[in-house]
Amino acid sequence: MTHTKILFQSFILILFCAATASAQEVLTLESAVKIALENNYEIKIATNNLTIQKTNVAIGNAGMLPTVTANVVDNNSIQNSSQTRQDGTETELDNAKNNSLTYGVGLDWTIFDGMRMFARMDQLKELQKLGEAQLKLTVITRISDVNAAYYDLVQQQQQLSALDTTIVISNQRLTLAQNRFTIGKASKLEVLNAQVDLNTDQVALLRQKELYANSKILLNQLMARDVSTDFKVIDQLEVDSLLLLPELKALAEKQNPQLEAQIINKRVAELELKQIKAARYPTVRVNTSYNFSESQSSLGFVAESQSRGLNYGFSASLNIFDGFAQNRNEKIAKIQIENSKLNIDQQNLALNSQLATSYQTYLTNLELIALEEKNESIAKQNLNITLDKFRIGTITTLEFRTAQLNYVNAKVRYSNAQFQGKLSEIALRELAGNLIF
Secondary structure, three states, X not given: OHHHHHHHHHHHHHHHHHXXXXXXXXXXXXXXXXXXXXXXXXXXXHHHHHHHHHHHOOOOOOOOOOEEEEEEEEEEEEEEEEEEOOOOOEEEEEEEEEEEEEEEEEEEEEEEOOOHHHHXXXXXXXXXXXXXXXXXHHHHHHHHHHHHHHHHHHHHHHHHHHHHHHHHHHHHHHHHHHHHHHOOOOOHHHHHHHHHHHHHHHHHHHHHHHHHHHHHHHHHHHOOOOOOOOEEEOOOOOOOOOOOHHHHHHHHHHHOHHHHHHHHHHHHHHHHHHHXXXXXXXXXXXXXXXXXXXXXXXXXXXXXXXXXXXXEEEEEEOOOOOOOHHHHHHHHHHHHHHHHHHHHHHHHHHHHHHHHHHHHHHHHHXXXXXXXXXXXXXXXXXXXXXXXHXXXXXXXXXXXXXXXXXXXXXXXXXXXXXXXXXXXXXXXXXXXXXXOO
């Protein structure tokens, strides 16, 4: 009666867990990536930075447009004045008021600066491309993080399934031991050992559930949504076994955002040198203004005057000597270009090194996946045979427990091998710059 009651309670628990699981959101990898792209704070910040750089690409910011200013100048004074004219006549006036008012609109336009404004415009465009490369790097990095966190959950979900299986087997073993003890074919020690092993399996299951729950929180954080959002992932983990190193290198040379950023930095440095060299040429400006002016004086030959009209002209300036600052600035700019070339070479070397090592790890993981798959199949067959023998009492409980643990460990190792293989695939695609859905 007791065993029937336990089985009934277990059945109710299974139904409850199944109903709870069905109510959970089934989160696909594509959905997780989409949510992260929409919500992730680092991606939003990088997007805003790119918007700033796009806004900066303007002919006015490059210095190609004139500046127009409006001005008003109003001067007032109250003075005690005394004047002596050439004929000896003296004039005195206390609290003499003098007023002067000038207002108008002026335009100033640099029409030639040694082509500096055009180099500046090209530089602003390159800085926009640099922002695009930085945004791409942020997006790929976050997608990589989401992929890794998602497949970690898949792996842990598979391990939970393996631990559930071993608990079912341990329950069967405990039931068999209790039945054999009841009919006198087994000692109390066998029942106690079965109970201890079942408790051990349950502890392992609780630890795995804790790790699984914490990993869900991490993935929710990467997606920038409520960390308490519950969901389950698709129980499927497949590794692309067809990646080729030459193809990955070719993609990385074209698409890797870090290498792309270094190439753009070199062009920015070259355009900076162009702007510095522009100081060797004259700067020509044209200016014009239309002003209104009026003044009043309580003492003097002119009591009141007014004027209005157009002023125009041009100015030109040429740096003749500046303490060798021009030569010094050009020399520094050339060194910056040389540094940018070295950065490109360094990034290329680092990229090829990372690809080579990651690809070797990828190949090793593919072999481990195949090996662990065979081990799991063998361990499962061994467990089935051992379970049949245990039911008829031809093997000891220690042999049965060993076969049981071997199966669980083989299943966990196979799942982990798949996960490590997937991480290698993700790393290779991230380096190649094509980890985008």
